Amino acid sequence: GIQVEQSPPDLILQEGANSTLRCNFSDSVNNLQWFHQNPWGQLINLFYIPSGTKQNGRLSATTVATERYSLLYISSSQTTDSGVYFCAVSTGGGNKLTFGTGTQLKVEL
Amino acid sequence: DAGVIQSPRHEVTEMGQEVTLRCKPISGHNSLFWYRQTMMRGLELLIYFNNNVPIDDSGMPEDRFSAKMPNASFSTLKIQPSEPRDSAVYFCASSFYEMPQHFGDGTRLSIL
Numbered sequence: 263g264i265q266v267e268q269s270p271p272d273l274i275l276q277e278g279a280n281s282t283l284r285c286n287f288s289d290s291v292n293n294l295q296w297f298h299q300n301p302w303g304q305l306i307n308l309f310y311i312p313s314g315t316k317q318n319g320r321l322s323a324t325t326v327a328t329e330r331y332s333l334l335y336i337s338s339s340q341t342t343d344s345g346v347y348f349c350a351v352s353t354g355g356g357n358k359l360t361f362g363t364g365t366q367l368k369v370e371l
Numbered sequence: 372d373a374g375v376i377q378s379p380r381h382e383v384t385e386m387g388q389e390v391t392l393r394c395k396p397i398s399g400h401n402s403l404f405w406y407r408q409t410m411m412r413g414l415e416l417l418i419y420f421n422n423n424v425p426i427d428d429s430g431m432p433e434d435r436f437s438a439k440m441p442n443a444s445f446s447t448l449k450i451q452p453s454e455p456r457d458s459a460v461y462f463c464a465s466s467f468y469e470m471p472q473h474f475g476d477g478t479r480l481s482i483l
Contacts, residue, residue, distance in 0.1 A: 293471075303479070357402055359404070
C-alpha cells in the first residue's frame with residue numbers, strides 16, 4: 263500500500279515563530295488532507311489539497327503531486343497550535359485515507 | 372450544521388463484554404468510515420461504506436469486530452467479545468464521494 267512519511271516527528275517552537283511540516287507519499291494520490299489533532303483528541307480538518315496551494319489565516323498548504331509531497335506552513339505560531347498534525351492520503355477509488363505518523367508540535371510562550 | 376456525531380464519548384467495560392459504538396454521519400454524505408487510533412499503530416482504517424453498503428472491511432482486525440449501516444444516517448461498530456487489546460480511540464468519518472472526510476470526536480474505549 264501507499265506509504266506516508268511526515269517530518270519532523272517532533273517540533274518545539276516559541277510563540278510567534280514560523281514552521282514548515284512536510285508530508286512525503288509513495289504513489290499518486292487523489293485526496294490529501296491535513297488534520298490537526300488537538301489536546302482533546304479531536305481531529306480538525308485543516309486542508310483538502312490533492313494539488314496546488316491554499317491558505318486559511320495563518321496556515322497555508324502546498325501539494326506538489328508530481329513530486330509526491332505536501333507542505334504545511336504555520337506562521338506566527340500560537341500556543342493553541344499545539345497538538346499533532348497529520349497528513350492523510352487516498353489513492354485509487356474509495357477515498358480510503360492512509361495516515362502518516364504525524365508531527366507533534368508544542369508551542370511555548 | 373451538525374458534524375459527525377459519535378456515542379458514547381467514553382466507554383469502560385470488562386473484557387468479554389459486548390461493546391457497541393455508534394455514529395451519525397453528516398446529512399447528505401454517502402461514504403462512512405471507521406478508523407482506530409492506537410499508540411502502536413497510529414490511525415488506521417477498519418471499514419468503509421458507500422451508500423450504506425460495506426465496500427472494504429480488510430482493516431477489521433478479527434471476526435470479533437463487525438460493522439453495520441442500516442440506513443444513511445446511522446452506523447454501528449460492535450466488538451464481541453471485547454479484549455484489553457481493543458482499547459483505543461475509535462473514530463467515525465463521513466464524506467460525499469471523494470470530497471474531504473469529516474471526523475467525529477471519537478469514542479475512547481477502555482477494556483479492563
